[in-house]
Amino acid sequence: MGLISLVTFIPVFGAIIVLLIPKQNEKAIKIASAVITFIPFVIASYMWGQFNFTLSGVNNEATFQFVEHTKWIQAYNIEYFVGLDGLSFPMFWLTTFICFLAIVASWNINKAVKGYFALFLLLETGMLGVFVSLDFFLFYIFWEVMLLPMYFLIGIWGGPRREYAAIKFFLYTLLGSVLMLIVMLALYFNVKDPITGGHTFNMLYMMDQSNHSAWLKGVDVRLVLYIMLFIGFAIKIPVFPFHTWLPDAHVEAPTAISVILAGILLKMGTYGIFRISYPIFPDVAVKTSYMLAILGVINILYGAFVAMAQKDLKKLVAYSSVSHMGFVLLGMSTFTDAGMNGAMFQMVSHGMITAMLFLLVGVIYDRAHHREIEGFGGLAISMPIYAGVASVAFFAAMGLPGMTGFIAEAMVFIGSFSVYRTLTVIAALGIVITASYVLWTVQRVFLGKLNPKYATIPEINGRELFTLVPLGALVILFGIYPMPILNLMRTSMTHLTELIKMVP
Amino acid sequence: MDNLSSLSYFVPELFLSAAILVVIVLDLLLKKEQKIWTGIVSAAVLVISVFLIFQQYTMPASEIFRGMLVLDSMAAFIKLIAAVSSLIIILFSLPYFDDKSEYYVLILITTLGMFLMGAVNDILMIIIAMELVGLMSYVLTGFTKRNIKSNEASLKYILYAATSTGVMAFGFSYLYGLTGETNLIKIQQALMTNPPHQVAYFITLILILAGIGYKVAMVPFHFWLPDVYEGAPTTITAFFSIGPKAAGMAVLIRFFTTVVAHGSSQAAAFLQNLQVNTPQLLAVLAVLTMTFGNVVALRQTNIKRLMAYSSIAHAGYMLMAMVVFSPQGYKAVLFYLVVYMFMNFGAFWVIITISQKLGSEEIDAFRGLGYRSPYAAVAMAVFLFSLTGLPPLAGFIGKFYLFAAVVQGGWYVLAVLGVLNSVISLYYYAYIVKQMFLRTVEEQTPVPINLYEGVVLTMLLVPTLLFGVYWSPLLRITEISFNLLY
Structure with missing residues (x-):
């Protein structure tokens, strides 16, 4: 065996x-x-x-x-x-x-x-x-x-x-x-x-x-x-x-x-x-690659817009997944080295980031027993550690440089810009919308005046940190130095791209 | 082969006939509380006949009784299925029919009829064998004398069966008129050397298809089935869903491979000569059958009716594989019959034991069963998902071969319609699972199953799981089971 x-x-x-x-x-x-x-x-x-x-x-x-x-x-x-x-x-x-x-x-x-x-x-x-x-x-x-x-x-x-x-x-x-x-x-x-x-x-x-x-x-x-x-x-x-x-x-x-x-x-x-x-x-x-790219862009924009309209925190994260998977589709439709590797990298990166986000939603849901974004406020005051970890995840989802999301999205755009110029420009709008819903969410949940109901809410515990910290660390580590992951996939991706390009 | 020398090729049937007489006599000798022994003896008889049938696998394929019957590996295979399914049904019935010897006698006679159906080679024999099974079935359906539903079902069954047998016999008379023969092989030769009138032949086919189609519950000849399934004692319902259906499929295969299309390379040419587009016709009927069964099953609240419609759908899947008129298709059907036997009997066994204890046959009564009787409920879920055709369960492998035959034959649209039907069927099978596991329950009292019930359940569960992961042995048996005589 x-x-x-x-x-x-x-x-x-x-x-x-x-x-x-x-x-x-x-x-x-x-x-x-x-x-x-x-x-x-x-x-x-x-x-x-x-x-x-x-x-x-x-x-x-x-x-x-x-x-x-x-x-x-x-x-x-x-x-x-x-x-x-x-x-x-x-x-x-x-x-x-x-x-x-x-x-x-x-x-x-x-x-x-x-x-x-x-x-x-x-x-x-x-x-x-x-x-x-x-x-x-x-x-x-x-x-x-x-x-x-x-x-x-x-x-x-x-x-x-x-x-x-x-x-x-x-x-x-x-x-x-x-x-x-x-x-x-x-x-x-x-x-x-x-x-x-x-x-x-x-x-x-x-x-x-x-x-x-x-x-x-x-x-x-x-x-x-x-x-x-x-x-x-x-x-x-x-x-x-x-x-x-x-x-x-x-x-x-x-x-x-x-x-x-x-x-x-x-x-x-x-x-x-x-x-x-x-x-x-x-x-x-x-x-059919052009169709795939269009579907990717639709996913990016549609997911982001719908995420912005959500009142439920978990639903917001769910729709952000739709949006982020759009980047994978866009990248893989380019058949360029950067785009294909970017798509694969986004798969790994999003796997980690979205896992963090769902874990974070779980943490708050276990305590407050609801997930209404408007129902919180000022949590950074009562749960500073939680807020810290959460901001790492949210900023990673937003594509902040220094984290994996940025590398992946940048690679996808580098790949797609040379192939589908207009679509890439439209897709880039997705980044802006993502930033707006992420920041708006962070603001409504963690910043502002503390909701008195949650003044004594217990801080994130050790077990929960144990699940979140490794993910957060890897998101930052691979965001600064993505080579370990890229090395894994690069040879295969190049070969696959060549294989496709060989077709008359 | 003449009658006397045919007898040595007829051992299982002879043994079964003698055993039936023994059981009848035994019934007279035993006191009321001892009558369960007739059931046990019947089970033993079937076990022995399974061994006798295995002996027949090694015999050369031959016509017996001057061509009335054949003995080839498919006949042996169908007998095997008939004997095993009857055996399982007797095991199902022992706890519930412990003082009714005639019940076991009737089952044994039905088994004899199914043995004959698997071996028919003459249109007269088709009618005799089917009527032997049919007559016993009407009595078994109405076995619970005081139950109104049971009586109604029995009467309905007789009326439908009489009509469709009449129609089929009428078709046979046309066939005889066209060819001057009653032996299937000779009919085939006559048809090939002397192509019949197209319209007459088409009408003949339709009439005969109606007769056999009623037996396998092909839409639009299925109307008897839901009422019979609901009205009959549940053990008998389970019996009808496999044994007679398998025998019906065997008759259909014999009919298709001789009268409609030759099993060998001549098939295509033969079909072309006739200009009657039997495959298309059958494809439409198959799709109607499975779609009707699945769609109507969606709305059932009684679990026996649900299983009735599900069995119509499964007949549709098997008919689908016959559309291709290739050995692969027939072998896939044989394979599916075995798999279907285990999973469908399994589901029925859970229904029999549990609905007895819950005192209801409504699906809602199964609510929370996953917490009240975990083993039975988990097993039921396995059987139901196997019926849906999900890997790694045996039902998937069965369906896989059915679809493989269809795709190999190039019937892509048919295959797509077939798989979409699988998706529909998931909804109602999962509905039962949902009731058992997903619903929050108020009632938490355990529903225990006793040792006997557990053992029988395990006997059916193991093959359903095992054949989903390793099915080479079963595949080998079905491969050698399609050596037709001609």
Whole structure:
């Protein structure tokens, strides 16, 4: 068993361990879950140390790292094929990191504790599996495995409208994934395994255009398949107009689950485009890139404007995610080095920043039991430490220089300005709107006259700081010196860009 | 093969027939409180017949009884499903029908009928076998004599069945008129050498499809099903959802592979000659069936009615895979039947045990079950999500093969409509799950399940989980189970 399998499956075995702990012993369940999620993080960090930055991956199995490749279902040529490259490793590592923090942030769960942590661990396996799979069937299984725990985690431990939010999330994402299933099958029957000559689910073989059948070379066919695949991913990202599940799910989900949703789940959509859509259909990707850029700009502006209009703090953060994912879309539609790396960097950066924001909302909600922005005021006086940490997160979301958000957005704009001049100028407006809603929120919540109701509100505690400080530190560290992350992804991104550019 | 030498190819059926007589005699000898033994003996009989059927897998495919029946691996496979599903139903029934020997006798006779349905090779035999299953089914539906709904269901069932059998028989008479043969293989040869009149042939197909379609609950021949499912004892409802349906699918496959299209490479040419666009017709019917089942299920409040409409939808998925008229499609159907058996029986077993204890068959009664009976509720959730077709559960693999066959056949629009139906079905399956887990509950008294119930539940749960992760063995069995005689 290789390192990837170890990291991916430790949580699910941990879930079984958690299920064996007696129900009454809630403390033991929580500690066990924290330990179980910490081990993958340690191993993933060790793997970062071992990671060879010069290998590109993407479409060449030899340049993937930590590869495991064995048969699973012989008759249908389904394989257990996992590996990491620069596209997947940042997300892989981030997943282990955020999951650990989210477990710590789940400490105050007190309803059906065992079920919560078991489902959470199952969810982690699903997410890690998506990032490591190189066999489309395996990818699809992991992609769907996430849905079930997510449905229950939102539906059982969520807020007042949790039932509606849970089923809406479930239906939307299932709709996306069944379309992906059709594309997967169409590819399976139309891509030939160059070694055996049979059908294959191997993504790397699918990326080699010479393996495609005559049918799959048809222009219209490729466009339709690309769009079906894109809808599957777009629902996850979520791209306007497929985003309506997001505010409901984010607002109703418990804090830790919102963190996972925004921090990792959303990135699976863009990761899927990088990993599957682009290399398999590069020609269509180039042809439709302008549409993608427009969708990105719509996301940026729409998300920002709607965020500004929110009264609920959590909803504001949720819509800010829509806006920030727009930068990923804009960056990835450019096919320039700066834009593509910027998009990937934004995925990591937003994963950390939005995780912080949701954790911060959770902290205040646990104390005040509401999230009305207007209901606070002057919190900086009664909770100075909290206000300090929160301002780091908010300023990072705003794109303040010296933090990761700035690097990502700057790179995206550098990339896109040379390709789509007008769109970039319009998108830049998004920065201004973001700044205005962030500053306005900070002002209404933390500054001004102290609301007497919260004069004695307890300060942020050690456990909460434990979840926030590492994220904040990394946001600043990678904001000043982004090379560790950029080094991880750069070779692969350059290779992917070249791959797409090679298309006539 | 003549009648006498055919007998050695007919061992499971002979054994079952003898066993039925034994059970009837046993009924006379036992006192009322001992009658549960008839059930236990019936279960043992089915276990033995499973072994006898396995013996048949090694036998060469052949026509028996002068071509009335065939013995090939698909016949053996259908018998296997019939025997196992009847066995599970007897296990379901033991706690509830402990003094009704005739109940077990009826189930065994139905099983015999299903054995024959899997092996039919002659249009007369189709009618006999289907009527044998049908007659027993009407009695079983009305088994709870004093229950008005049960009686109504039984009567409805008879009326519908009589009509559709009549229609089918009429179609068969046309078929005989067109070809002069009753043996399916000879009919096929006659059709190929001497193409029939197009309109006459089309009408024949429609009439026969109506008869078999009623058995597998194909829209628009499904009207009997919800009432029968609701009115029949729940164990029998579960039985109808698998056994007779699987046998019906087998008859449909036999009919399609002989009269409509040859299973081999000649298929395309054969279909072209006829100019009757059977695939398109069947595709429309399949989509109607699944969409109707799913959409109507959305609005059900009685869990048995919901399962009834869900079973219509599942029939639609299986019909969808038959549209491609390819061995892959038929194999996918066989595979799906096995998977469907475990997950649907599982769901029904939870319904049987729990609704008995709650005293209600309304979905709302399941509210908070996740906290009152965690194991049963979690198992139910697994079965329901498996029915939806979510990985890593067996139902996904089953659906995957159905869709794979459809996509391979190039029916992309059909495949898209099929997957969209899966999404619709999620809503009502998840509705039950929502009642069990998501609702806050006032009532917290536990609903315990006893050891027997737990063991049976686990027996159904394990395959549903296992085949979702590793299904090669099952795949191998279905692969060898489609060696048709011709």
